[in-house]
Amino acid sequence: MQHFKISEGEIKAIIAESLKYGADYADIYFEHSSTLSVSLQNEDDNKASQNIDFGAGVRVVSGEKTGYAYTEEVSLPALMNAARQAARICQGDQPIVKVANFHPIVPLKTFYRNRDLDLQPSEQQIEELVVYLKELREQLLEADSRIVNTSGSIIHKVRRFAIANSLGDCYEEEQPITNISVGSVIAHEGRTERASCSRSFRRTLDMLTSSLQKELVGQCVRKLHFALTAIQPTGGEMPVVMGAGASGILLHEAIGHAFEADFIRRGESIFTDSLDKQICDPDITVVDDGTLPDFRGTIHVDDEGVPSQCTAIVTEGRLTSFLHDRISARHFGVAPTGNGRRESFRHMPVPRMRNTYMLSGHSTESDLIASVKKGIFVDDFSNGQVQIGAGDYSFFVKGGYLIENGHLTQPVKDINIIGNGPRTLSDIHGVANNLVVDPSTWTCGKEGQSCPVSCGMPSVLVEKLTVG
């Protein structure tokens, strides 16, 4: 805890104060983050920004009750005060558990670079970012003279955090994340269209290579050309082939949120009674994987000090695990799965997804498309949402194709897909052998907190979805 200038003895005193009124668990979370952003809109509208955030939060748990308080002043008196505020959740007048001695820190498996990251990027690095964005703009304009404007931004965040709890666990971690996004508008014969694409990894600025520039420019221009010919199709219920990669949003919305064990603990999820039951075709296995090297949802340890893991949530069609934080794990008498995540020290951790994807099956994408007489193929998405209890979910399709007599025909865009989680799962007939985990910037929102995640999927055929 050297970075936060607080000693082990002081931390133990703060946790002891948290436990004073009968709590059975307490933890303290320190965070220092720096977010640098550089953006370029058109030729001369460029902007830089940096945000520094620093603070600590104390959580006190008594049975199913949780008290939480944070402070932006990391000092012993301020933290003791936060501990007392959080401990107000307890009704007792004496401690029932003691603070354990801190265990020696066990080295965690590493899935991204997590040491000696710079909270303050150098001037040279920032200068390189500006040049990088200018080159992106030039390449876009060179690629198509009909492009009327461009925008690009790079966001680089380094988050240094430490956590200690009453069980004696203690971890310190550094997490990098870098996002780049590029967008442009094209005008042709009275029609104007926009497209954008992004990449995000748990990497430092070294991910910004010239080959990535070419990849982004190529993808953005392809999307622009696609948009110029795409139509908003007539809707209705129809078979949908979901292309490999970003279609993982289906898993995120249709089942992922409903598997988060706080909803299960409260009986609110449509999957509450489905553990160990067959919920879909035996060809389907879905994991929530916090160990996928460099991906956006990857973590070494979650925000309550549980080492990351790859959790099989659906195994050969059977629901095998929910996504647990410490509180839900204790409620159900199982081990936490490393899904306790939070946006910052201002929030309590809650069960959240990491990288959620379906494993490859045995069909091919072309076979799935060929099996559809009239339907759509979709592979570019945004804006997912779900009703946990009813299981209804939706996501917006930015791009796809009509399928007519087994062939991709007319490009389509700007449609919403609505389905019901359990029904959609049971309607998946055909999983291709082409798993892709999407490298775009996916951010999940829950209870006012945002968290970086990723999603992925091989191509699948869903027999029936509402498209509109």
Add this chain to the structure above:
Amino acid sequence: MKRIEIANWAVDEAKRLGAQAARAELSCIDMLNVQCEDAEVSTLQQNSGCGLVLRLFVDGRFGTFSTNRLDKSEISSLIQNGIACTRLLSQDPDRTLPDPARYYKAGSFEQNRLESLALESFKENDPNIDPVKLALSIGKPVLGSDSRIIHLTTQFGSRSGWQYIADSQGFQGIGFCSNAYAYTSVSLRDEGDSRPSDGWVEAGICYDELLPLLPGLGPKALFAARWRLGATSVKPGFYHLAVEPVCLMKLLDPMLDAMNGYNLYMHRSFLTDRLHKQVASSLLTLTDEPQRKGAFGACLYDLEGVRTQFTPLIQEGRLMTYFFSTYYARKMKTQPTLSGSNVLCIAPGSRTRQEILSDYEETILITGFLGGNCNEVTGDFSYGIEGQLFRKGERIQGVSGMNITGNMLQLWQNLCQIASDTERTFDGYFPTLFFENINLQ
């Protein structure tokens, strides 16, 4: 006052270190939230925080730098790094502070403070308010009242805070805000594994506004949840739609985004070249009334310090203005207006919602949206909806699993009736709006 002095010092420090102009925005907030699950307290949060945002204008370049570490050495270091970083950008002569003639002026700093628009100051430590007791009380009318209830969540909370703005042209202003809110969500057992839920939120800018609303909160949430039971799709086709005031922003947001100077400058607006033209039914008059007393978001000046004023946005269906901040006005070579809207108001009609519902054979009342999006360039949209089917004014069934699709300009042209039931929401004052001939799939 110590924190305000730090903000003032930061502006001076930025100039001393090489910025030609600077603006500081210091925000502090206290919040309290109590959540109960099935009439047992589950979480208690009490927090406060402060953050300083510095906008630096350096050699014709611009950067924004923020921190919650409010000691002078940290801020000075942030400014030094910020200035160095900003100098690496390209020059952009359009980045300036606003014309001082446009600032809100009340004569003195203290007067600004006294003219804060809150009805009364927030009673942070009111001894008569026990948030835990209140949070527990909200669910009482509902618990046990319906055997299908699986779970009940209630919340009671409050936020109060202030924001101080100072810039190197001499503007200083402080604005206060507060709100207290309560929320209830009810989950019910339906057929099979389905557990539909719905909720209701009530809020006020002070406790006195909120407390009388609490007894009705649980029953409203239960009523909404009951109409989710057995909700299903209806036959696809073209329907009359009614949109509840609390969810109207989903349809207004795309219009406001399209009026935004940034989107106009970036060619990302379906309202480009539509100023003073008909963009909606002549029934629609939409105004921004930022100095309306008692409104959430009411303010005397915007983030640039520019005085706010009553502004017609859409008058009888005609687009009356765009939102141009100082920067985007210069970019677009036009006069600045406001950075955005603050308190939106739609003029109500003369008939009640029920009277209008009775006019139509079938109407879908939209009570919520489920995802969807609007293409900012073309205005084409598709949104998932949740609601209820009415026949001749009678509520028939819950509706779910359907999308409305179309183009935003056409949707607003299809506005056909406005009810008289204006409600205050977090975004403004809206009645129920009725649209005809909307494609429901």
